[in-house]
Amino acid sequence: xxxxxxxxxxxxxxxxxxxxxxxxxxxxxxxxxxxxxxxxxxxxxxxxxxxxxxxxxxxxxxxxxxxxxxxxxxxxxxxxxxxxxxxxxxxxxxxxxxxxxxxxxxxxxxxxxxxxxxxxxxxxxxxxxxxxxxxxxxxxxxxxxxxxxxxxxxxxxxxxxxxxxxxxxxxxxxxxxxxxxxxxxxxxxxxxxxxxxxxxxxxxxxxxxxxxxxxxxxxxxxxxxxxxxxxxxxxxxxxxxxxxxxxxxxxxxxxxxxxxxxxxxxxxxxxxxxxxxxxxxxxxxxxxxxxxxxxxxxxxxxxxxxxxxxxxxxxxxxxx
Amino acid sequence: xxxxxxxxxxxxxxxxxxxxxxxxxxxxxxxxxxxxxxxxxxxxxxxxxxxxxxxxxxxxxxxxxxxxxxxxxxxxxxxxxxxxxxxxxxxxxxxxxxxxxxxxxxxxxxxxxxxxxxxxxxxxxxxxxxxxxxxxxxxxxxxxxxxxxxxxxxxxxxxxxxxxxxxxxxxxxxxxxxxxxxxxxxxxxxxxxxxxxxxxxxxxxxxxxxxxxxxxxxxxxxxxxxxxxxxxxxxxxxxxxxxxxxxxxxxxxxxxxxxxxxxxxxxx
Numbered sequence: 001x002x003x004x005x006x007x008x009x010x011x012x013x014x015x016x017x018x019x020x021x022x023x024x025x026x027x028x029x030x031x032x033x034x035x036x037x038x039x040x041x042x043x044x045x046x047x048x049x050x051x052x053x054x055x056x057x058x059x060x061x062x063x064x065x066x067x068x069x070x071x072x073x074x075x076x077x078x079x080x081x082x083x084x085x086x087x088x089x090x091x092x093x094x095x096x097x098x099x100x101x102x103x104x105x106x107x108x109x110x111x112x113x114x115x116x117x118x119x120x121x122x123x124x125x126x127x128x129x130x131x132x133x134x135x136x137x138x139x140x141x142x143x144x145x146x147x148x149x150x151x152x153x154x155x156x157x158x159x160x161x162x163x164x165x166x167x168x169x170x171x172x173x174x175x176x177x178x179x180x181x182x183x184x185x186x187x188x189x190x191x192x193x194x195x196x197x198x199x200x201x202x203x204x205x206x207x208x209x210x211x212x213x214x215x216x217x218x219x220x221x222x223x224x225x226x227x228x229x230x231x232x233x234x235x236x237x238x239x240x241x242x243x244x245x246x247x248x249x250x251x252x253x254x255x256x257x258x259x260x261x262x263x264x265x266x267x268x269x270x271x272x273x274x275x276x277x278x279x280x281x282x283x284x285x286x287x288x289x290x291x292x293x294x295x296x297x298x299x300x301x302x303x304x305x306x307x308x309x310x311x312x313x314x315x316x317x318x319x320x
Numbered sequence: 321x322x323x324x325x326x327x328x329x330x331x332x333x334x335x336x337x338x339x340x341x342x343x344x345x346x347x348x349x350x351x352x353x354x355x356x357x358x359x360x361x362x363x364x365x366x367x368x369x370x371x372x373x374x375x376x377x378x379x380x381x382x383x384x385x386x387x388x389x390x391x392x393x394x395x396x397x398x399x400x401x402x403x404x405x406x407x408x409x410x411x412x413x414x415x416x417x418x419x420x421x422x423x424x425x426x427x428x429x430x431x432x433x434x435x436x437x438x439x440x441x442x443x444x445x446x447x448x449x450x451x452x453x454x455x456x457x458x459x460x461x462x463x464x465x466x467x468x469x470x471x472x473x474x475x476x477x478x479x480x481x482x483x484x485x486x487x488x489x490x491x492x493x494x495x496x497x498x499x500x501x502x503x504x505x506x507x508x509x510x511x512x513x514x515x516x517x518x519x520x521x522x523x524x525x526x527x528x529x530x531x532x533x534x535x536x537x538x539x540x541x542x543x544x545x546x547x548x549x550x551x552x553x554x555x556x557x558x559x560x561x562x563x564x565x566x567x568x569x570x571x572x573x574x575x576x577x578x579x580x581x582x583x584x585x586x587x588x
Contacts, residue, residue, distance in 0.1 A: 071536040078450050
């Protein structure tokens with residue numbers, strides 16, 4: 001009798017504690033730490049956070065900005081982040097080095113020529129119009145041996161120049177305009193929002209859009225994770241992708257609208273008035289392995305990669 | 321002498337107070353002139369750059385940043401990391417410096433390794449350290465500690481090496497144990513040298529904290545400076561830089577005060 005009473009008491013206690021825990025679990029969303037670069041490219045992620053799409057999937061996104069983007073992949077490897085936003089070149093370089101890396105979701109893509117805002121900018125009076133004209137001159141890139149550098153080289157080659165005859169100088173994006181004006185560089189591969197401000201001035205001129213000129217449809221950036229994360233938490237990965245896609249849809253439908261500019265201004269700290277001058281390109285819904293393979297070939301051509309990498313296995317299947 | 325004093329004295333007394341004031345103000349005047357030049361260069365377009373704001377805009381950003389609490393919070397978060405790293409660095413520096421200072425064998429074994437690591441600039445190892453320490457505060461604290469360790473360590477070692485042997489022999493004659501000799505004879509005698517190392521380290525600490533926040537931060541003054549640079553908002557960026565410089569100055573002043581209290585016999 002006493003035994004069964006204890007049993008019943010135990011069960012009741014278990015039920016209460018269990019219910020309490022279940023309640024706690026329900027109230028406590030699953031946390032994901034995402035490393036981002038505070039640039040327009042990650043606006044769909046912030047849109048999805050703002051619209052509550054992640055919360056609806058039971059996810060809480062903790063974004064950790066890295067101004068230069070230098071800590072993304074090392075932080076992923078170290079386990080500080082679950083997901084990082086990174087560019088396609090960094091991803092392929094990491095894959096070649098044997099780093100456990102996977103593409104979990106689409107990021108940035110340039111599908112139409114008119115959506116390509118980034119540009120090779122020169123001084124209007126320089127007379128430079130092609131890659132051939134840049135031979136023997138200095139071209140500003142944010143980082144050597146990375147995506148901007150790669151497409152600057154590819155464009156120089158495509159427009160008749162020898163990329164090896166050009167000197168590439170590292171200039172941070174915000175200082176590109178000053179470096180051009182002070183003739184430290186003769187051309188600068190500029191991205192938004194800086195490119196919009198520079199090319200609005202008569203002293204500068206955008207002569208080409210290297211991304212779309214070299215490879216229309218290029219997948220410039222993606223959300224990255226590890227195969228371990230995909231294997232251990234496939235449901236979470238699927239939830240992340242689903243919520244992000246809703247964010248992408250919202251972003252694409254609201255580009256240039258005041259609520260979206262507010263979101264961009266919130267995480268970039270860029271003035272809303274300034275953002276109005278910037279054209280935002282639509283975001284892709286899926287990752288395109290064929291485009292990544294084209295980038296890979298360019299990297300091999302420019303000696304960034306030793307040999308080909310099987311791209312498709314690097315991509316989380318539902319993201320295709 | 322009398323006539324000169326009469327004529328000169330009158331002039332002197334007439335101008336003495338303004339001259340003294342002018343002399344005292346000279347430093348401020350130079351700064352004010354430079355600031356005026358800054359303002360003019362931005363307003364009149366002498367410097368044509370969107371990254372060069374007028375100084376009045378920076379002053380406004382400075383006031384807004386401090387009254388709004390943002391700069392206070394950023395400075396506090398930078399100082400917190402700096403203080404943890406600094407404390408860890410000097411404690412390790414004194415501990416290891418003392419150990420190597422009093423034991424020849426440990427010195428032979430450990431010193432070469434330390435000498436190899438010493439020339440590596442702390443920011444250069446950040447990407448490697450991320451793999452072991454992640455990207456959070458621990459990383460920055462360790463980087464700062466590492467940078468602060470060397471000046472304190474080397475000064476401790478030098479301070480101990482420079483101790484008058486008579487002191488040590490006296491301690492030995494009185495039969496004082498090794499630990500007691502260390503705490504009551506060696507360390508007090510080496511204190512001025514150690515304190516000099518600590519003062520060098522505190523300057524390094526702030527710089528390295530900010531650099532590590534710039535590389536791998538998502539908060540603090542270092543991150544904020546880079547964030548504002550990329551956001552094309554040079555006014556708050558310079559406001560943060562000025563706050564940083566003021567913080568560095570105040571830390572140094574505070575250290576001098578503490579040093580006077582700690583080692584009053586230091587020649588002053």
